[in-house]
Amino acid sequence: MADLDEGSPFWRRVWRALWRPSIRWPVAPLLAVGVIVGILFWGGFHTAMEATNTLAFCANTCHEMTDNVYAEYKETIHYQNRTGVRAICSDCHVPKEWGPKVIRKVKATGELWGHITGQIDTKEKFEKNRMKLAQNEWRMMKATDSRECRNCHSFPAMQKTKQRPRAQKNHATAQQRGKTCIDCHKGVAHLLPAEYDEAADEGNLDNSPTPASPPPSPASGAPAAPQTPAAPPSAQAAPDAAKSN
Ligand code: HEC
Ligand code: HEC
Numbered sequence: 001m002a003d004l005d006e007g008s009p010f011w012r013r014v015w016r017a018l019w020r021p022s023i024r025w026p027v028a029p030l031l032a033v034g035v036i037v038g039i040l041f042w043g044g045f046h047t048a049m050e051a052t053n054t055l056a057f058c059a060n061t062c063h064e065m066t067d068n069v070y071a072e073y074k075e076t077i078h079y080q081n082r083t084g085v086r087a088i089c090s091d092c093h094v095p096k097e098w099g100p101k102v103i104r105k106v107k108a109t110g111e112l113w114g115h116i117t118g119q120i121d122t123k124e125k126f127e128k129n130r131m132k133l134a135q136n137e138w139r140m141m142k143a144t145d146s147r148e149c150r151n152c153h154s155f156p157a158m159q160k161t162k163q164r165p166r167a168q169k170n171h172a173t174a175q176q177r178g179k180t181c182i183d184c185h186k187g188v189a190h191l192l193p194a195e196y197d198e199a200a201d202e203g204n205l206d207n208s209p210t211p212a213s214p215p216p217s218p219a220s221g222a223p224a225a226p227q228t229p230a231a232p233p234s235a236q237a238a239p240d241a242a243k244s245n
């Protein structure tokens with residue numbers, strides 16, 4: 001029965017002590033302790049963020065990913081290619097800069113809730129929700145001008161003459177019209193949702209009826225057909241390239 005004014009309860013005393021200026025301890029050691037605790041906390045936080053960015057974590061922690069997107073991704077060029085540069089889940093899905101990264105991680109804790117409550121825990125449920133999930137990603141990538149793709153790829157770094165003619169043509173138009181990677185490159189790492197209608201996708205220049213711009217034929221309305229696979233030199237990227245996309 002502690003009286004509020006006199007013998008105060010334990011936590012109340014701790015609270016007071018914390019706010020009472022220290023007479024006993026000089027400032028420097030107090031500061032040092034603060035800094036050390038801060039560094040440890042920071043290091044732990046950072047380690048946790050990095051641990052949840054690895055391929056092993058993203059691919060194997062829950063079967064929702066293992067059975068669906070991971071299995072599909074393993075068949076694509078971003079998993080294995082001639083030069084051995086691999087793009088893992090977090091390269092495409094987690095921003096590199098600190099602020100956006102923390103925000104993405106906080107959102108991911110919501111996904112944990114989805115896991116616990118089994119929102120996509122069967123193949124059927126996954127496919128049923130896939131369009132919604134994909135649209136979320138597309139919206140984010142569109143909003144950031146495909147920032148994560150551009151951590152590795154960029155128009156200036158492309159050796160255009162080595163690209164297939166269809167790619168060259170589309171990349172030129174893309175730059176003129178301010179289009180971004182995800183407008184045209186949906187489904188680079190996973191299967192597309194069943195509901196996705198490529199021909200009706202307006203962002204995808206390659207498929208939308210080109211509104212009177214490039215001089216040649218209105219051929220761009222018909223996807224790949226007119227461009228013959230073309231002979232040119234570097235066949236190097238071709239065999240692998242045919243796998244994804
Ligand atoms: C970690 C680096 C990295 C990131 C991030 C990345 N890519 Fe790639 N991408 C690669 C590599 C490496 C290749 C294979 C290059 C090769 O061997 O020709 C590739 C290949 C491609 C190809 C060619 C596919 C083919 O069939 O030839 C496309 C298209 C592509 N990426 C689009 C994207 C898009 C869109 C994004 C963002 C959603 C993205 N990439 C993110 C590294 C990356
Ligand atoms: C206007 C649509 C469009 C935009 C925007 C676009 N691409 Fe492409 N890209 C294409 C097409 C079409 C191809 C050829 C695909 C094919 O032949 O299968 C292609 C091919 C590629 C290839 C393979 C090149 C080759 O010759 O093998 C890579 C890599 C690539 N794009 C990356 C990107 C990246 C990264 C961005 C964003 C910086 C981007 N693209 C933006 C339409 C686009």
Ligand code: HEC
Nearest residue numbers: 058065069070078087088089092133134137186187189190
């Ligand atoms: C090269 C970039 C890239 C890599 C690597 C990648 N993703 Fe994706 N991911 C995308 C894009 C782009 C989308 C948006 C849908 C689409 O276009 O396929 C997407 C969509 C998703 C979705 C929503 C469902 C769907 O299929 O649309 C999930 C879940 C997902 N990715 C998880 C993963 C996991 C887990 C990994 C690693 C095993 C991974 N992704 C690797 C680019 C990537």
